[in-house]
Amino acid sequence: MITLTLWQMRWRLLVVALLAVGFYLLEPGFHLHGGETDLAPTVSDPRGIAFTLANLAGASMLILLSGFISGDRREGYYRTYFSHPTRPLAYYGVRWALAYALSLAAAALFLVFGQLLAWGELRVGVGAMVNPALFALVYGGLVAFFSTLLPRGDSLAALGVFVLTSAWEYALAAFAELGTQPPLSPAVRQGLSFIFPPHLALRDAFEAMIAGTSPLASLAFAAGYGLFWLALAGLLLWSREWP
Amino acid sequence: MIHLDQVVKEYGGWLARARKHRVPALTGVSLNVQPGTVLGIVGPNGAGKSTLIRILLGYLRPTRGSVSVGGLAPRAYAERHGVAYVPETPAIPPSWTVEYAMRVYASLAEIDEPGAQVEAALARVGLNELRGRRVAALSKGMRQRLAIAQALLGDRAVMVLDEPTNGLDPEWVAELRGIVAEWRAARDDRIALVASHDLSELERMTDRVAVLESGALREIIDLRAGAHAFPPYRIEVESTPHAADAVRACFGGAVPEHGAPLQFLVEPADAADLSRRLGELLARGVVVRAVAPLRITLEERYRGSVGPSRGGRGGRA
Numbered sequence: 299m300i301t302l303t304l305w306q307m308r309w310r311l312l313v314v315a316l317l318a319v320g321f322y323l324l325e326p327g328f329h330l331h332g333g334e335t336d337l338a339p340t341v342s343d344p345r346g347i348a349f350t351l352a353n354l355a356g357a358s359m360l361i362l363l364s365g366f367i368s369g370d371r372r373e374g375y376y377r378t379y380f381s382h383p384t385r386p387l388a389y390y391g392v393r394w395a396l397a398y399a400l401s402l403a404a405a406a407l408f409l410v411f412g413q414l415l416a417w418g419e420l421r422v423g424v425g426a427m428v429n430p431a432l433f434a435l436v437y438g439g440l441v442a443f444f445s446t447l448l449p450r451g452d453s454l455a456a457l458g459v460f461v462l463t464s465a466w467e468y469a470l471a472a473f474a475e476l477g478t479q480p481p482l483s484p485a486v487r488q489g490l491s492f493i494f495p496p497h498l499a500l501r502d503a504f505e506a507m508i509a510g511t512s513p514l515a516s517l518a519f520a521a522g523y524g525l526f527w528l529a530l531a532g533l534l535l536w537s538r539e540w541p
Numbered sequence: 542m543i544h545l546d547q548v549v550k551e552y553g554g555w556l557a558r559a560r561k562h563r564v565p566a567l568t569g570v571s572l573n574v575q576p577g578t579v580l581g582i583v584g585p586n587g588a589g590k591s592t593l594i595r596i597l598l599g600y601l602r603p604t605r606g607s608v609s610v611g612g613l614a615p616r617a618y619a620e621r622h623g624v625a626y627v628p629e630t631p632a633i634p635p636s637w638t639v640e641y642a643m644r645v646y647a648s649l650a651e652i653d654e655p656g657a658q659v660e661a662a663l664a665r666v667g668l669n670e671l672r673g674r675r676v677a678a679l680s681k682g683m684r685q686r687l688a689i690a691q692a693l694l695g696d697r698a699v700m701v702l703d704e705p706t707n708g709l710d711p712e713w714v715a716e717l718r719g720i721v722a723e724w725r726a727a728r729d730d731r732i733a734l735v736a737s738h739d740l741s742e743l744e745r746m747t748d749r750v751a752v753l754e755s756g757a758l759r760e761i762i763d764l765r766a767g768a769h770a771f772p773p774y775r776i777e778v779e780s781t782p783h784a785a786d787a788v789r790a791c792f793g794g795a796v797p798e799h800g801a802p803l804q805f806l807v808e809p810a811d812a813a814d815l816s817r818r819l820g821e822l823l824a825r826g827v828v829v830r831a832v833a834p835l836r837i838t839l840e841e842r843y844r845g846s847v848g849p850s851r852g853g854r855g856g857r858a
Contacts, residue, residue, distance in 0.1 A: 299648045299649075302645050302648055373632050373634075374628070374632035375633070377598075377600070377626070377628040378626065378631070378632070378633065378691055379646075379649055380598075380600075380620075381598060381619060381623065381626035381692075381701075382646060382651075383620055383621060383622060383649075383651055383695075384650075384651075385620050389649070539600065539601050539602060540600035
């Protein structure tokens with residue numbers, strides 16, 4: 299089944315490869331020239347490529363999983379699939395896990411070959427894979443949830459969540475620079491930070507790693523967030539009727 | 542083997558329930574299908590045939606009542622044993638090739654060495670030569686045959702065919718009949734359910750026919766009952782002097798058909814009796830134009846069950 303699914307994903311994998319090239323060109327850490335000062339640690343520290351790796355892994359999940367449940371439901375492909383002795387939860391679970399493994403593999407290849415191409419040496423180790431592993435889990439969980447819930451547009455919905463979260467993140471940063479708070483009650487701010495994907499938690503984890511303190515709480519929150527949506531997707535898949 | 546007890550299915554979620562706008566699809570269907578049976582399912586559009594089939598595959602759950610297949614809930618049965626299923630509209634990803642589709646289905650059917658089974662199934666439906674063709678490039682009938690081929694993978698005890706003759710030409714309709722007969726003959730505990738509007742095909746293919754109307758089971762027609770009884774016959778003779786009298790003399794109780802004075806309904810005891818009486822008739826110089834058995838067709842019985850205005854072949858359930 300895995301070989302057959304890989305063959306099915308071949309064009310999507312090509313898109314992931316092209317995306318990786320794009321991310322390589324956009325990664326600021328790979329294009330630094332001497333004399334640049336006053337840079338954020340995510341740029342100046344080689345470990346900052348973890349954020350680009352995370353974006354690549356998350357985007358890979360969106361590409362590889364787009365319509366993976368919703369398309370089957372909408373088009374009626376499930377009717378012949380699951381008349382055979384196959385559990386939908388197991389079938390889609392394998393597809394999700396395969397997409398996750400491929401996304402991490404794409405990030406790992408990017409990590410190695412990106413460094414060798416840009417710097418001619420490996421400056422960052424496997425620790426940089428923590429962020430992509432969690433980001434792929436978070437966005438993979440969201441796509442799985444949207445794919446069980448919506449008839450189409452699951453990956454677009456997840457991308458929309460990413461854009462909103464980034465906007466929220468920038469807004470918070472802008473207010474922080476101005477030395478004020480957003481015009482929202484603390485409860486609403488907390489609520490939004492809790493509902494949106496844990497970009498800030500991953501940034502906190504990265505900064506904790508740079509500072510040499512324990513990032514476990516932030517990492518656990520990010521992992522829990524992704525697992526929550528994944529579990530909800532599984533529950534919906536198990537409980538919903540097929541059209 | 543398949544047991545439905547007072548199965549009710551209503552469509553519409555909690556919002557529809559709150560507004561009392563739920564749409565009833567099945568209204569208390571009870572049915573038992575024993576191993577070794579080929580059961581037809583007929584009914585006008587919207588009678589609940591497709592809903593019944595989806596419940597039997599576990600894709601839908603009954604609102605009330607219980608369903609079991611082989612002693613298990615339908616979904617659990619399909620996940621454990623599989624069901625040979627041909628859906629009403631075969632949906633197979635159009636970018637797949639015939640061979641790739643069969644390999645995927647064989648993998649889902651948990652067949653370890655699928656090569657021989659895939660080849661046999663494709664050969665049976667005449668698609669072996671088209672293994673490399675994309676599904677998008679197949680005609681409707683070929684796609685239907687591919688759906689039949691995937692249903693033949695694995696050793697299943699239950700087959701469900703939903704409008705299986707859709708898109709098939711007459712040659713392949715006859716082949717399908719053969720495929721179902723072979724499949725059934727391979728194991729004596731197998732059950733096939735065939736939902737169709739093609740009543741003449743159902744008559745050839747099935748043992749019993751469940752007639753659904755407005756979500757209720759109206760009747761189960763046993764096509765085997767009376768199959769061995771000797772039927773009445775229609776005899777038509779040439780218009781010669783005393784022909785009608787001769788028929789009446791040879792066949793006691795011959796009844797002339799309304800509006801056709803030279804056509805008679807007769808009820809011989811058996812084939813020997815029919816032959817003897819026909820011999821007498823010919824000996825009297827009567828020229829016999831036609832002799833035909835009269836059997837009540839499934840269509841007539843179906844129309845008697847659901848009424849002439851709702852019967853017929855048009856559309857889908």
